Amino acid sequence: xxxxxxxxxxxxxxxxESLRRSEETIAALAADDTxxxxxxxxxxxxxxxxxxxxxxxxxxxxxxRQEIFLGTRDNVAHFAVDxxxxxxxxxxxxxxxxxxxxxxxxxxxVAQARAQLEWHHRNPFCALCxxxxxxxRGGQIRxxxxxxxxxxxxxxxxxxxxxVDEPGGNRCLLGRPNGRLANSNxxxxxxxxxxxxESIEEAVRREVWEExxxxxxxxxxHSSQPWPFSSQLMIGCHAVAETHEIRFDPVxxxxxxxxxxxxxxxxxxxxxxxxxxxxxxxAIAHHLIRSWVQAEVEL
Ligand SMILES: [Zn+2]
Numbered sequence: 262x263x264x265x266x267x268x269x270x271x272x273x274x275x276x277x278e279s280l281r282r283s284e285e286t287i288a289a290l291a292a293d294d295t296x297x298x299x300x301x302x303x304x305x306x307x308x309x310x311x312x313x314x315x316x317x318x319x320x321x322x323x324x325x326r327q328e329i330f331l332g333t334r335d336n337v338a339h340f341a342v343d344x345x346x347x348x349x350x351x352x353x354x355x356x357x358x359x360x361x362x363x364x365x366x367x368x369x370x371v372a373q374a375r376a377q378l379e380w381h382h383r384n385p386f387c388a389l390c391x392x393x394x395x396x397x398r399g400g401q402i403r404x405x406x407x408x409x410x411x412x413x414x415x416x417x418x419x420x421x422x423x424x425v426d427e428p429g430g431n432r433c434l435l436g437r438p439n440g441r442l443a444n445s446n447x448x449x450x451x452x453x454x455x456x457x458x459e460s461i462e463e464a465v466r467r468e469v470w471e472e473x474x475x476x477x478x479x480x481x482x483h484s485s486q487p488w489p490f491s492s493q494l495m496i497g498c499h500a501v502a503e504t505h506e507i508r509f510d511p512v513x514x515x516x517x518x519x520x521x522x523x524x525x526x527x528x529x530x531x532x533x534x535x536x537x538x539x540x541x542x543x544a545i546a547h548h549l550i551r552s553w554v555q556a557e558v559e560l
Pocket of ligand 1: 409
C-alpha cells in the first residue's frame with residue numbers, strides 16, 4: 262500500500278520522548294556544542310534560498326525568546342530558537358513561500374517548529390487560573406506556575422474532500438471560497454473544521470451539505486497533511502454524491518460547480534487551455550484531484 266507524503270510531513274527527527282522526561286537532559290543538550298539550532302524570527306525561518314540554516318550554539322545571539330527541542334537525528338539534538346531581532350547575515354522567509362525550495366524532510370521540520378513556536382507565543386497564561394505558564398519537556402507542553410495544570414498544544418483537524426458525482430463517475434465538485442480569490446477562476450476542494458463530537462465522515466457530509474447543498478454517501482480516506490498555519494491537520498477524503506443540484510452558501514462560497522475529469526485534469530496539469538486553476542502540488546487538494554483524475558482511487 263503506497264502512502265502519500267505531503268509537504269510539511271516527512272519530518273525525519275526522532276522527537277526524543279525519553280529525553281524530554283528530564284529537564285536536566287534537555288538543558289545539557291541545549292548547551293552541547295554539537296547540537297544544531299534553527300533560527301526563527303516572527304515565525305519566519307532562516308534559510309539560504311534552497312535549504313534551512315542550522316547554527317551551532319555559539320552562533321546564537323544572546324537574548325533569544327524561546328527555544329524548543331525538536332528531536333534528534335544521528336544522535337545530534339536539533340532545536341528551534343525564536344530570535345527577537347534579525348542577526349547580520351541571516352535571511353528569514355515565511356514558511357509557506359520557502360516550502361517549495363525545501364526537501365520534504367525539511368518542510369516536516371519547519372511544520373513542527375513553526376506550529377510549536379506559534380503555540381507558545383499564543384499561550385503565555387493558564388486558561389484555568391490566568392497565571393503565567395512555563396514550557397516543559399523541551400517545549401512539548403507548558404505548565405501553569407500557580408495551579409500546576411498541564412497545557413497541551415492543540416492541533417485542529419480539518420476535513421478536505423473531493424466529491425464525485427457517482428461511483429466511477431466523471432464529474433467532481435470544486436468550489437471557490439469568498440475572500441481574496443472570489444473573483445478569479447480558482448477552484449479547490451471543499452473543506453472545513455471538524456466540530457467537537459463529530460467523526461471525519463460526518464464532518465465531510467456536513468461540510469458538503471452546508472457549502473454546496475449536496476448530500477454525500479460513501480466517504481473514503483485518502484491521506485493527511487500537517488498545515489502549520491497555525492496548527493491544523495488536513496484530512497483528505499474522496500466522497501460520493503447522492504444528490505447533484507448545487508445550492509451553495511453565498512456567505513462562505515463565491516461559486517461551486519461540477520467539473521469533468523478532463524477539465525480537472527487540465528487544471529492539475531496547468532495546461533495552457535485549462536479553464537480553471539486549482540492549488541499546486543504543495544496542497545493536499547491538488548493530490549485529491551490528481552489521484553481521482555488518474556483513476557488511482559476506487560469509489
Ligand atoms: Zn493555572
